[in-house]
Structures are given as C-alpha cells and as structure tokens.
Amino acid sequence: MSSASLSASVRAETGKGAARKIRQAGSIPAVIYGHGREPQSLTINARDTDKLLKSIAISSTVIDLSIDGKSARTLIREVQRHPFKRTITHIDFQELVAGETVSVQIPIVYVGVPEGVRLEGGLLDQIMHQLHIEVDPSSIPNHIDVDVSALKIGNTLHVSDLTLPAGIKVLDEPGNTVCIVQVPKVAVEPIVEGAAEPEVIRAKPKADEK
Template sequence: MSEAITLTAEARKDVGKGASRRLRRADLVPAIIYGGEQSPAQITLAGKAIRKMLQTDSFYSQILTIEVEGKKQQAILKDVQRHPAKEIAMHLDFLRVDADHALTTHVPLRFLNEDICVGVKDQGGAITHSRVEVEIRCLPANLPEFIEVDMAGVELGNHIHLSDLTVPEGVEFVAMLQGEGHDLDVASVQATRATKGDEESGEAATEEAGEE
C-alpha cells in the first residue's frame, strides 16, 4: 500500500485563460474539484509538488486528500491536461468521493512474471499488452491502486481476459457489467517472426520427409 497523498491547495477566484497563464508563470497549476453535493471549486496547486506527483503511479489511482484553506476533502484524479511539448501539467480535474457511494475510475494493470512466462521463455513468443489500465466500479474504501496480471503460465497463442483477473472484494469491471460479450482482452503471447519461421521450416521438413 502506497503512502497516503495529501495536496495543499488555495482557492482561486480569478479564472480564464489569462489568469491561468499568470498562474503557470508563477509555477502554479490551476485545477478544479467537482462532484458530490458541493459546488465545483477552482483551486491552484504548487507546480513543484504536482511535477513530483505526476511521476508517482499511485497519484493516478489513489484516493487523495486535498486541503483547501484548512478544509480537507477526498477526491480522485480524473484528468490531466498536459503541455503538448513539455512534461508539465496545464490543468487538473479532481472528482470528490463519498464513502457511501460507488465511484467509477481507471486503475493501472501491473504485469507480473513476464520474464518467466512459458510462452516467451520456452516457446519463443512475445507478450502483447492490449491495455495498460482498466475501468472499475467500487466503493472508495475498496479502490485498488492497481490490478495484477500474472503472465507466468500463459502459453504461446493464449490470451488473458478480464474474467481471468483476480480483483479485491467489491470491485467490478465496468465492461463486464455490460455482459459476457464485453470480456475484454488484456494481454496475450503471440508468435514472433522467428517463431513463425521455425514453424514454417518444421512444416516444410515434414512435407519433404513425407514425399520421400
């Protein structure tokens, strides 16, 4: 479990593109907190702190505590608008969470045992990731920081789907709520060019032996 994250913010009354540009020149990041029974709140955050958080995986899936002028509220990060050429945040969107109400959000997938995957190590294939995050629905208390995908036993040509993953109690995949036809592909082990070449050579040799 990652360490809890608390962000200190200031209320922002001056809005608009011009105001946002002035904030960024002062190394501040404009943001908004919305959702719940409270009205949306415009805030600013320290640019240095946000640059650090953007490099922390748990920032994207953990329930955050945001303190605005002494008042704390819990929220999750819903969107980051980044500069097109620089690794900086231009604007952040946070969604308030309520302990009694389910939330819908994306969490990252953590792929395990890729180095000992049967389909790669013994059968010459390569792992393909169909997605790196999944959308889930759960109460805030059940929110996982990530969902593990164990690749150890996956053989060449096989796939892992959402239904193959183990999730904490109370966590549901949004896609699966739509029915069995939405059991999305997560990862697979596919043949490489070298593998296909070996297979073709083997088939050719078998055919030649049969002709003899």
C-alpha cells in the same frame, strides 16, 4: 490504496487572464467538484504538484487535498499540459463521497513467466496495460495482478478470465483480450522473381593485349 497530500487555496478570480497570472506567479489553476458540491476554483503550487505527479499513479491515487486548512479526499480526473512545454496548465479534482463508488484506471502487473515462453520459445504479447474498474474509494487497489505462468503458445487471456478482489466491478468488455502467448515470428528473406543478374565488372585489356 495509494494516497498522497497536497495543499490548495480557494481563488475568486476566473477566466483566461486570471489563469495566466496564476501560472506566472508559480501556481496552477485547478477546480474541485463532486456529488452535491458546486465546482470550486483553486490554486496549487506548481513545483509541489509537478513533483507529486511524477511519483504517483495519477488515475488511481487518492489525494488528500488541504483547501485553506479544510481536508477533502479527491481523485485527479484531468491534467492539462502546455502542448509544447508540457508544463501543467490546469488540474481537475473530484471529491470522493462516502458510500459512492468511483471509476478508475488501474495498472495491470503481469506475474510469472508463461509456460509457452519458458518451454516453447513463445512471446507474451501484453495487449492491455490498465483495467477500467468501479470500486469504493477506500478499496482502490494499487494495481491488478494477472498470473500468466500457466499460459501455453496460442493461449489467450480475456477480461472475463481475470480473478479480482471482492467489491471490484470491471467496466471493460468481458471479451477484450488482456494478453496472448504467440509463436515467435521468423524473418524470411523474400525471393524476388525476375531479379536482374549482378553486373560483372571486368578489367580493361592493356594496349598490347588488343
């Protein structure tokens, strides 16, 4: 499980005007919610937050959020950004509660080189790059390893074929394709029937040759 820490402060003012002032002051408006907890408005430092988000897997990293000195274990559920500047405009945090599972998107890491690629010149087509799972917050994996070394050309790996650690429930459909080893495509130049013959440009005869 990956974890990180971030500081926050409770804010009393809400609304678009208050949010605008917060951003102008170098902070980001945020909210924390969870089971049995009333949503609480927060502010977090923009520079610290931007630096943190660039170094973590946002959807699966547990954030130890220090709210005016009180700690809360959270997951980031939504990051809103400016449509053009791409700066962060708002963040939603979900507080984690002991004994309650959470749903998260976990990156898939493909392990090995398929036999169909090594020996038959095939291509590995990675259809899925994340797996949607339900798990206890204390057991959130950093990633899901998928061994593809035994796959031959034409072999397909489905969600139902994956071997996962105990305690993880997959929320994706069992029949969804994870990856497939395909025959390499060969580019063929199309032949157009009835194509015009190329024009032959001849030298003009000299005056004494007419």
